[in-house]
Amino acid sequence: MFEWLQNTGLAMWINISPWAYPTFLTAHGLGMAVVVGLTAMISLRILGFPGHVSLGGYRGLMPILAGAFCVNAASGALLFVSDAVSLSQNLSFQIKMASVVVGIVVLWAIDRRVLKPAVEAEDAVAVSADGTAALGASGFQVSASAKALALASILIWWLSVIVSGRLVAYLSPGA
Amino acid sequence: MDGAIMILQPLAAWIRASDLHRFMADNPIAFTACETLHFMGLTILFGALMVIDLRGMGLFKRLSLLEVHKLVPFAIGAFLVNLVTGIMFIFSNPYAYFDNKAFGLKMLLVLLAGLNALLFEVKVHRPLAAGNLAIETGTLVKVSSALSLAFWAGVLIFGRLIPYL
Numbered sequence: 431m432f433e434w435l436q437n438t439g440l441a442m443w444i445n446i447s448p449w450a451y452p453t454f455l456t457a458h459g460l461g462m463a464v465v466v467g468l469t470a471m472i473s474l475r476i477l478g479f480p481g482h483v484s485l486g487g488y489r490g491l492m493p494i495l496a497g498a499f500c501v502n503a504a505s506g507a508l509l510f511v512s513d514a515v516s517l518s519q520n521l522s523f524q525i526k527m528a529s530v531v532v533g534i535v536v537l538w539a540i541d542r543r544v545l546k547p548a549v550e551a552e553d554a555v556a557v558s559a560d561g562t563a564a565l566g567a568s569g570f571q572v573s574a575s576a577k578a579l580a581l582a583s584i585l586i587w588w589l590s591v592i593v594s595g596r597l598v599a600y601l602s603p604g605a
Numbered sequence: 606m607d608g609a610i611m612i613l614q615p616l617a618a619w620i621r622a623s624d625l626h627r628f629m630a631d632n633p634i635a636f637t638a639c640e641t642l643h644f645m646g647l648t649i650l651f652g653a654l655m656v657i658d659l660r661g662m663g664l665f666k667r668l669s670l671l672e673v674h675k676l677v678p679f680a681i682g683a684f685l686v687n688l689v690t691g692i693m694f695i696f697s698n699p700y701a702y703f704d705n706k707a708f709g710l711k712m713l714l715v716l717l718a719g720l721n722a723l724l725f726e727v728k729v730h731r732p733l734a735a736g737n738l739a740i741e742t743g744t745l746v747k748v749s750s751a752l753s754l755a756f757w758a759g760v761l762i763f764g765r766l767i768p769y770l
Contacts, residue, residue: 452765452766452769455765456761456762456765456766459761459762459764459765460758460761460762460765462644462648463647463648463651463652463761464651464652464655466648466652467647467648467649467650467651467652467653467655468652468655468656469652470648470649470652471652471653471655471656471676474679479675479679480672480673480675480676482672483668483669483672483673483675484667484668484669484672486667487665487666487667487668488665488668490664490665490667490668491655491656491665494655494659552667587648588645588648591641591644591645591648592641592644592645595637595640595641595644596637596641
């Protein structure tokens, strides 16, 4: 199957075109910065940095994060088909894919179990105080398990970045 | 880049004669370690800037602009990590960088991004912190924030293209 993928017209084009591979790689790099960067910011806020800023407000980052993930799923698929046979057998690539799957599950758990309740708690305060209470002053308590999820999220996404960085170093000579 | 490489020639020669050049050239693991740190640094730098700049452009109104400014130290810390690891890359092979168009454009954009950050600090953050709340809905904060994202996205793009240009 991977051989068939690598021999499709699409894969051939990516390998032959002088700009296709660098373009998809650049899109993948930008998307990576958004996905891992925003995940890190959400996780840092859950861990308490910076305190006194609306935790619920961070839920607004989620649609941007999801969009960037879609960019990376698409650009990653294109990069993969261009070298499907050797990548599918590459241990660091397999670890990377596993860490991306776990990273998405952890991020989903953070959205459902931490950010969504934080938004609801903040909205309840804003309504009960006739809008005079400042958003973020809800007294929403971040649980220890929420902090564990946040820490896991940073480490899993960084593992993915480290492994992919090593993969690049392994597959092509450094600049 | 012929002009730039002429000016930087003595610096490149000095780097080539240094112990750090020998260390970086002899240890591929050191280069990979720097690359990994450079990637980690760029995620923190870009993540912090996205929160600050998208807020500056008017998104995430639930977050206070003054409060998200507390992410600036994270951005500066990550930038310093990337400055050090970036210098290590140059030490590994100075001519490859000084003679590279993408690297030259990347450094120009880092400079512009730095000047823009200074503008934001002096003309937006300080007046806002001093109580001038009108600044938050003005044009300057939106323009400076949008420029910041554009410059740093350019830094990422040209950094990624160094091996190809």
